[in-house]
Amino acid sequence: xxxxxxxxxxxxxxxxxxxxxxxxxxxxxxxxxxxxxxxxxxxxxxxxxxxxxxxxxxxxxxxxxxxxxxxxxxxxxxxxxxxxxxxxxxxxxxxxxxxxxxxxxxxxxxxxxxxxxxxxxxxxxxxxxxxxxxxxxxxxxxxxxxxxxxxxxxxxxxxxxxxxxxxxxxxxxxxxxxxxxxxxxxxxxxxxxxxxxxxxxxxxxxxxxxxxxxxxxxxxxxxxxxxxxxxxxxxxxxxxxxxxxxxxxxxxxxxxxxxxxxxxxxxxxxxxxxxxxxxxxxxxxxxxxxxxxxxxxxxxxxxxxxxxxxxxxxxxxxxxxxxxxxxxxxxxxxxxxxxxxxxxxxxxxxxxxxxxxxxxxxxxxxxxxxxxxxxxxxxxxxxxxxxxxxxxxxxxxxxxxxxxxxxxxxxxxxxxxxxxxxxxxxxxxxxxxx
Numbered sequence: 001x002x003x004x005x006x007x008x009x010x011x012x013x014x015x016x017x018x019x020x021x022x023x024x025x026x027x028x029x030x031x032x033x034x035x036x037x038x039x040x041x042x043x044x045x046x047x048x049x050x051x052x053x054x055x056x057x058x059x060x061x062x063x064x065x066x067x068x069x070x071x072x073x074x075x076x077x078x079x080x081x082x083x084x085x086x087x088x089x090x091x092x093x094x095x096x097x098x099x100x101x102x103x104x105x106x107x108x109x110x111x112x113x114x115x116x117x118x119x120x121x122x123x124x125x126x127x128x129x130x131x132x133x134x135x136x137x138x139x140x141x142x143x144x145x146x147x148x149x150x151x152x153x154x155x156x157x158x159x160x161x162x163x164x165x166x167x168x169x170x171x172x173x174x175x176x177x178x179x180x181x182x183x184x185x186x187x188x189x190x191x192x193x194x195x196x197x198x199x200x201x202x203x204x205x206x207x208x209x210x211x212x213x214x215x216x217x218x219x220x221x222x223x224x225x226x227x228x229x230x231x232x233x234x235x236x237x238x239x240x241x242x243x244x245x246x247x248x249x250x251x252x253x254x255x256x257x258x259x260x261x262x263x264x265x266x267x268x269x270x271x272x273x274x275x276x277x278x279x280x281x282x283x284x285x286x287x288x289x290x291x292x293x294x295x296x297x298x299x300x301x302x303x304x305x306x307x308x309x310x311x312x313x314x315x316x317x318x319x320x321x322x323x324x325x326x327x328x329x330x331x332x333x334x335x336x337x338x339x340x341x342x343x344x345x346x347x348x349x350x351x352x353x354x355x356x357x358x359x360x361x362x363x364x365x366x367x368x369x370x371x372x373x374x375x376x377x378x379x380x381x382x383x384x385x386x387x388x389x390x391x392x393x394x395x396x397x398x399x400x401x402x403x404x405x406x407x408x409x410x411x412x413x414x415x416x417x418x419x420x421x422x423x424x425x426x427x428x429x430x431x432x433x434x
Contacts, residue, residue: 001039003304009035010295024334025281028342029288032295042298047291054290055283058242059165063286064279065245066158069252070112071275073223074121076256076263081220082107083125088216090190092207095197097130098143102189105147106154106182107220110227113158115151115373119144119381123388131389133203139196141389142399145382146407147189149370152336154182156230156248159366161241162286162337167348169358171241172234173425173433174366177359180421181367181414188406222255235428282337289338293345302346309350316356320415323347323361324368331372335380339369359425359433360418367411374400 001009010031017027029047036042054060073079086103093099101122108118123144130140152159155175164171196202208216229251230244239247256263263271296302314322326347330339344365351361373381376393382400386393414421425433 001035001299003299003301006035006295006299007301009038010292014292018333024338025285025288028285028292028338032288032291035295035299050291050294051287054287057165059161059171059240060283060286062161062242062245063158063282064275065242065249066113066156066161067117067279067282068272068275069226069245069248070114070117071271072249072252072256072263073108073111073226074117075267075271076252076260078111078220078223078255079104079108079121079125081216081223083122085216085220087205088208088213091205093190093194093197094204095135095193095202096205097126097133097135098139098193098197098202099190101126101130101140101143102147102186102193105144105150106186107224109150109152109154109182110156111223112151113156113161115148115370115381116384118151119148119384120388122148123385127385127389135202136200136399137389137391138396138399139200141382141385141391141396142403143189143193144388145374145379145385145396146400146403147186148381148385149373149407150182150185152370152373153178153185153367155179155227156241156244157366159336159340159369160362161245163340163344163362163366164241166341166345167358167362169362170425170429170433172231173359173429174362175231175234176425176428176433177363177421178366179424181363181410184410184413185367185407188410189403192403192406222259226251282335285335285338286341289341292338293341296342296346302349305346306349306353310353314354316354316418317416319351319354319356320360320364321412323351324364324411324415327365327368328371328375331369331378332375333378335378336366336369336372339372340365357418357422359422363421364411364415367414371404371407371411374404 013034014027014031017030018024032047036044036047082104083100086100090099090103104122105118108122112118127140127144131137155178157178160174160178161171163169164174226248230248233239234241234244326343330343372378382393386396
């Protein structure tokens with residue numbers, strides 16, 4: 001079989017299974033089975049072997065530990081402290097709680113590395129408050145969902161850990177490259193909130209005094225040390241990303257149990273169970289997606305795609321736009337991690353062929369897939385926020401679209417100006433990022 005026939009079988013079978021509502025993790029594994037039976041050189045045992053090989057990676061240990069750290073932070077009341085800080089910083093602006101929502105998502109993103117933890121933790125506190133202060137439910141849900149995407153863009157990021165481990169890209173470099181896009185996305189969202197507030201007359205809070213701001217900074221200071229410890233430790237070479245995830249867990253545990261005393265020892269088994277359950281789902285998805293990706297590589301589908309792209313004569317900008325559109329599309333239907341394994345590994349040789357920097361390509365992919373968390377039919381963060389806001393997902397779509405448009409402009413800027421995001425990694429990690 002040629003690359004085209006295998007690609008048709010793999011993606012066709014996968015598409016049918018997803019349409020039949022088979023969970024994505026199972027659909028990826030089942031889509032490979034027909035090819036293994038049709039091709040005589042392959043056996044089903046190879047499928048299991050490739051799945052096992054994907055799990056046998058030290059860097060993937062960071063995934064469950066970062067998830068556990070995020071859960072511990074949520075249970076330790078960190079979110080309340082961050083909200084108080086954000087309110088003191090931007091609560092006086094028109095549409096104060098909307099700006100608070102964006103800023104606290106940006107701060108929490110530097111702690112959790114997970115957008116779903118962001119949407120659930122912040123949404124459960126801020127959406128009811130926003131509705132109480134007469135914000136439209138659809139806007140409260142939309143801004144919560146859209147701001148939560150920063151969870152996987154601002155370092156530390158679980159998606160960047162997976163991407164760097166799979167494609168041998170500096171994870172420290174990826175973390176640093178995510179800082180500027182995260183700030184730009186937050187700025188675009190705050191501008192949108194300001195316009196909404198002016199048009200709809202959303203309430204304005206009194207400006208916090210200097211001492212109130214200082215108290216809020218003091219209350220959140222220990223939590224805000226988390227990204228400094230994690231990213232600083234990795235960039236400084238003190239520990240690997242996996243070791244950084246363990247440090248994040250220990251630090252979160254000490255804060256929650258001994259410093260803030262907001263987590264009782266009797267609550268720890270539940271936190272551990274929830275984290276293990278989410279990690280198991282994610283890691284199983286990685287296994288089946290790796291088998292799918294191995295099948296693509298075995299039949300030289302990426303090489304065939306490189307040849308087709310070469311004939312089109314696209315440059316770095318053309319490949320960047322094409323990759324962003326592909327990631328945005330696949331992100332609408334499946335989770336980001338399997339999308340990285342399937343589409344990222346296929347397009348990576350294409351990006352290398354035209355001379356695109358690996359970190360630039362990775363940031364385009366991560367941001368595009370992050371936006372998929374608020375675009376139906378998958379839109380996991382939007383589903384979480386709509387559930388908390390007690391509205392139908394479709395009722396929030398108009399506001400989501402309005403907030404998402406300037407975010408897409410930021411993505412286009414990143415595609416057109418790679419030096420903007422590469423400046424920080426090149427400055428702080430010159431030996432690893434050229």
